[in-house]
Amino acid sequence: MTDAAELVDLRSDTVTRPTAGMRRAMAEAEVGDDVYVEDPTVTALEERTAELFGHEAAMFVPSGTMGNQIGMRLVCDPGQEVLCDADAHVVTYEMGAAAAVFGISTRTVVSAGGRLDAAQLIEQVRPRDNWHLTATAAVAVENSHNRGGGLVQPLEELQALWDWSRGADVAVHLDGARIWNAHAASGVPLSTYGRLADTASVCFSKGLGAPVGSVLVASAERIAAARLWRKRLGGGMRQVGVLAAACLYALDHHLPRLGEDHEHARLLAKRLGVDPAAVETNMVVLDGVEAPMVAEAAKARGVLVSQVSASRIRLVTHLDVDRAAVERAADVLTELLDR
Numbered sequence: 001m002t003d004a005a006e007l008v009d010l011r012s013d014t015v016t017r018p019t020a021g022m023r024r025a026m027a028e029a030e031v032g033d034d035v036y037v038e039d040p041t042v043t044a045l046e047e048r049t050a051e052l053f054g055h056e057a058a059m060f061v062p063s064g065t066m067g068n069q070i071g072m073r074l075v076c077d078p079g080q081e082v083l084c085d086a087d088a089h090v091v092t093y094e095m096g097a098a099a100a101v102f103g104i105s106t107r108t109v110v111s112a113g114g115r116l117d118a119a120q121l122i123e124q125v126r127p128r129d130n131w132h133l134t135a136t137a138a139v140a141v142e143n144s145h146n147r148g149g150g151l152v153q154p155l156e157e158l159q160a161l162w163d164w165s166r167g168a169d170v171a172v173h174l175d176g177a178r179i180w181n182a183h184a185a186s187g188v189p190l191s192t193y194g195r196l197a198d199t200a201s202v203c204f205s206k207g208l209g210a211p212v213g214s215v216l217v218a219s220a221e222r223i224a225a226a227r228l229w230r231k232r233l234g235g236g237m238r239q240v241g242v243l244a245a246a247c248l249y250a251l252d253h254h255l256p257r258l259g260e261d262h263e264h265a266r267l268l269a270k271r272l273g274v275d276p277a278a279v280e281t282n283m284v285v286l287d288g289v290e291a292p293m294v295a296e297a298a299k300a301r302g303v304l305v306s307q308v309s310a311s312r313i314r315l316v317t318h319l320d321v322d323r324a325a326v327e328r329a330a331d332v333l334t335e336l337l338d339r
C-alpha cells in the first residue's frame with residue numbers, strides 16, 4: 001500500500017515488496033535441502049508450474065536471467081546460435097551471458113517494437129548441416145516484451161513459429177518473465193503458451209510480487225540436465241522453500257489481480273495522452289520526452305520512473321501502486337509534461 005508521504009515507484013514491477021500474507025506463508029513454509037531435491041515447498045512449486053505450462057518438469061532458479069540462460073543452453077550447444085529480436089532481454093540485459101558463460105552465439109533481427117514476426121525470424125535461420133554456417137539451434141521469444149513496452153506476442157505468430165520449428169529441428173525458448181501479464185491480457189491459457197515452447201523461464205519476482213525466484217520448465221530429461229547446469233553456476237540453493245512459498249502464494253493471490261495493474265496502466269496512458277492501444281499490459285511508454293530532466297523532476301515530486309533512452313520514459317504499474325498512487329503520479333507527470 002502506498003500513502004501520501006511515500007514515493008510512487010513506477011520504475012519496474014521488480015520493486016514490489018512481499019505483503020504481510022506472503023511473509024506469513026514464507027515463515028510457515030516446510031523446507032528441506034533443495035540440492036538433494038528434498039525441499040517439499042520447492043518441489044510443490046516446480047510441479048505446479050510445470051503443470052500450469054503443460055510441461056513434464058520444472059526447476060526453481062534464483063533469477064530469470066539464470067532461467068533464460070540455462071534454458072537456452074539446454075537447446076543450444078557452444079558454437080551454435082540462438083536467434084532472437086534485437087531488443088530481447090536475453091541479449092540486452094543479461095550481460096552477454098550466452099557468449100561469456102556458454103559459448104553460445106546470438107544473432108538478432110530488428111522487429112517492430114519487439115513484436116514477433118515468425119516469417120521474418122524463420123527467414124534468418126541457418127541450417128545445422130552446412131560446413132560454412134553457424135547453425136541456428138534455437139530461437140528465443142519474449143512474452144510480454146519488456147522493451148516493447150509490455151506488448152503481448154500474437155498467438156498466431158507463436159503458433160506459426162512453433163509449427164515450423166518442429167520440422168526444422170530448431171528449438172523454441174520462451175522468455176516468459178512476464179508471461180503472466182500476457183496471459184492476463186490476452187486470456188490465452190498459460191498451458192497454450194507453454195506448449196508452444198521447448199523451454200520456458202517464468203519469473204515470480206516481477207508482477208507476481210515475490211521477492212526472489214523464477215522457474216524453468218521443460219521436459220523431464222532437459223530439467224535433469226538443467227539441475228547440473230544450475231549447480232555448476234552456483235545456483236543450487238538449500239532450504240529455499242521459504243522463497244518458493246512466496247511464489248506459491250503469488251500464484252494464489254497475485255496472479256488473479258494482474259488485470260488491476262493493466263487497468264492502472266491504461267488509466268495512466270489516458271491521463272498522459274498516450275494511445276491506449278499501445279498499452280497491452282502493465283507498462284506505459286512516453287516517447288519524445290527529455291528523459292533525464294523528466295525523471296529527475298518527477299523524483300523530486302515523489303514519483304520514480306525509468307529512463308529507457310534519452311527520449312523515452314517507462315512507467316510500470318504493480319502490486320505496490322494502488323489507484324490513488326497512480327492518480328498522484330499522473331497529476332505530477334501531466335503537470336511536468338504539460339499534457
Ligand SMILES: *Cc1c(COP(=O)(O)O)cnc(C)c1O
Nearest residue numbers: 063064065066089142146175177
Ligand atoms: C526481468 C526480466 C528477466 C529476468 O531478470 P532477472 O532480473 O534476472 O530476474 C528476463 N526477461 C525479461 C523480459 C525480464 O523483464
